[in-house]
Amino acid sequence: MVEKKVNYDQLAPTYDQRFASQPPSGVAQALQEFVDWDQLRSILEVGCGTGHWLAHLGQLDPRCCGLDLSRGMLQQAQAHQPALLLVQGSAHHLPFSGNSFNAVFCVNAIHHFDQPKRFVAEAYRLLRPGGWLAVFGSDPHG
Secondary structure, three states: OOOOOOOHHHHHHHOOHHHHHOOOOOHHHHHHHHOOOOOOOEEEEEOOOOOHHHHHHHOOOOEEEEEEOOHHHHHHHHHHOOOOEEEEOOOOOOOOOOOOEEEEEEEOOHHHOOOHHHHHHHHHHHEEEEEEEEEEOOOOOO
């Protein structure tokens, strides 16, 4: 069976409508529970899409960065959250120096990554000592 790739550039303009029709349960609260705000300096979301989760974290004013493969999704994120630092790139070749982030996370995205184990290795490379990696969600096809 060949898995059909989703064209997120095409979906980007209407993607956030899904949050209105199917509000995600518990992700924002779980992210906040993972973070020690007094020690936080920087967060990276891989597969950030339109920046929905970064917007939640940004309300508490950490330095947030988002990475996504889709230019269309990043354009939507930038339009809604102009202050976000956004980078187009691949989850298995994260274009940042080692020890750059206190936290790396992804929400409902890892099943789209061609090399999920490579993503995990890259995420750990980016983490500062004591940092954390959180992966939320599951493969909707599994």
